[in-house]
Amino acid sequence: MSGSTVDQTRQMKGAQAGGSLCGSPQQEQQHRERADATALASRTGARPGSNRLHDERQGEPFDFDVTIVGAGPVGMALAGWLARRSATRTLSVALIDAREPEDAASDPRSIAVSQGSRMILEPLRWPADATAIYRIHVSQRGHFGRTLIDHTEHGLPALGYVLRYGSIVHSLAQVVHATPVHWFKSTTAQTPVQENDGVTLRIDSAGVTRTLRSRLLVSAEGGLFHEQQAGSGGSRDYRQTALVGTVSVSAPRPHVAWERFTSQGPIALLPTGGVRGADYALVWCCAPEEAARRAQLPDDAFLQELGIAFGDRMGRFTQIKGRAAFPLGLNTVDALVNGRVVAIGNAAQTLHPVAGQGLNLGLRDAHALADALSQHGPSPLALAAFARSRALDRRLTIGATDTLARLFTVDFPALGSLRGLALTALEFVPPVKTALARQMMFGQRR
Numbered sequence: 001m002s003g004s005t006v007d008q009t010r011q012m013k014g015a016q017a018g019g020s021l022c023g024s025p026q027q028e029q030q031h032r033e034r035a036d037a038t039a040l041a042s043r044t045g046a047r048p049g050s051n052r053l054h055d056e057r058q059g060e061p062f063d064f065d066v067t068i069v070g071a072g073p074v075g076m077a078l079a080g081w082l083a084r085r086s087a088t089r090t091l092s093v094a095l096i097d098a099r100e101p102e103d104a105a106s107d108p109r110s111i112a113v114s115q116g117s118r119m120i121l122e123p124l125r126w127p128a129d130a131t132a133i134y135r136i137h138v139s140q141r142g143h144f145g146r147t148l149i150d151h152t153e154h155g156l157p158a159l160g161y162v163l164r165y166g167s168i169v170h171s172l173a174q175v176v177h178a179t180p181v182h183w184f185k186s187t188t189a190q191t192p193v194q195e196n197d198g199v200t201l202r203i204d205s206a207g208v209t210r211t212l213r214s215r216l217l218v219s220a221e222g223g224l225f226h227e228q229q230a231g232s233g234g235s236r237d238y239r240q241t242a243l244v245g246t247v248s249v250s251a252p253r254p255h256v257a258w259e260r261f262t263s264q265g266p267i268a269l270l271p272t273g274g275v276r277g278a279d280y281a282l283v284w285c286c287a288p289e290e291a292a293r294r295a296q297l298p299d300d301a302f303l304q305e306l307g308i309a310f311g312d313r314m315g316r317f318t319q320i321k322g323r324a325a326f327p328l329g330l331n332t333v334d335a336l337v338n339g340r341v342v343a344i345g346n347a348a349q350t351l352h353p354v355a356g357q358g359l360n361l362g363l364r365d366a367h368a369l370a371d372a373l374s375q376h377g378p379s380p381l382a383l384a385a386f387a388r389s390r391a392l393d394r395r396l397t398i399g400a401t402d403t404l405a406r407l408f409t410v411d412f413p414a415l416g417s418l419r420g421l422a423l424t425a426l427e428f429v430p431p432v433k434t435a436l437a438r439q440m441m442f443g444q445r446r
């Protein structure tokens, strides 16, 4: 294989699979190991735990039709759709993750999930703790111009919803647990090896290594920019770090999300509820040195700096909880499909969080892959149809996100005025504003 997909798969592995396991009780682990081994043995007649090389297995029966590496929200959504749809529910599906789903509870990210994503997730399960976004206020610091996007303009119940990363994972994990999907938890996947008719994958769990043979392998290994190596399709370090946390304000505007562009990067405030709707998830993108300094500031000083950067549209910032930092960049693979391996979600593209597109795009990847497998079965034909169907949406979403992440950081007075004009003009050219908002919410389906 010459390719990017498998390269990307390999890159993610070193980064993600090793370090961050919280580990489950040993007994439970051993029990799961035995159950996994027995299930595999009965499926293949193979001796579980054996360490056979991939070429010894060529031509042997398949263990699974589809193996998904990565039980993040994108991999789990795919597993859920495959198990629930009538056209794919007879496929045997494996889901592999280096972590336990409970580990996601400590992830500090809050995610804006679009109305479009809600519509495709709802048939699986929709988390109860989502906070609706009715209006989005976009502005730039130090220059005139702003634009408002309201759900009523689009005839939608909401523009999007704010959820904790852990809540999305928890909700999808419940879906997957109720299906026959074979879930290998606390199990690390190695580099897949392509064969003529399938893919062989070595997996390691609690010191036991074994190989799986599948017709197709889906890389949903995700990851964060600073954990990944450069993507074959393009890579850009934005020299920005996102400081995240939960803040409270003195004059809340419930269900309003704010995106304020500054010369160091955007500040997003996403409503998360709380008493009087006063809690907001903060994503404050700034230069890495500034982020490192701000991460260490006492709360009062931090809130004061935030007030200066954001302004007083919601009164004063009164509280900050759970600060964490994420270095930001762009990584994309040049081809989603390589032989019988396909990449979706962050394994295919890792984006800047401006405009909240990463997970939404990844869910559309997973949904389109489920469509292609429904139509063509677990075959290279399905992967080719999938790749074709995703080209335009990926290009537009990656391009728009990359432009937004950089455009507002060019601190040139004339450009600031032009950007202000553009933001204001959006208010007066509804079709353009509508087209932009709909791309952000629904992407492009082919």
Ligand SMILES: Cc1cc2nc3c(=O)[nH]c(=O)nc-3n(C[C@H](O)[C@H](O)[C@H](O)COP(=O)(O)OP(=O)(O)OC[C@H]3O[C@@H](n4cnc5c(N)ncnc54)[C@H](O)[C@@H]3O)c2cc1C
Binding pocket: 012, 013, 014, 016, 017, 069, 070, 071, 072, 073, 074, 075, 096, 097, 098, 099, 109, 110, 111, 112, 113, 187, 188, 189, 190, 220, 221, 222, 223, 224, 242, 244, 283, 326, 344, 345, 346, 347, 353, 355, 356, 357, 358, 359, 360, 361, 362
């Ligand atoms: C600060 C911040 C804010 C964001 N805000 C938004 C937002 O508002 N809206 C939005 O749409 N997106 C947002 N995103 C992006 C979003 O978080 C990602 O796009 C999304 O999490 C990608 O999901 P995924 O399932 O592809 O990957 P991940 O969530 O990274 O999950 C990958 C899984 O694969 C497993 N794994 C990896 N390698 C292996 C291996 N070798 N073997 C076994 N398991 C493996 C990992 O353990 C993990 O569970 C934000 C990102 C950041 C950093």
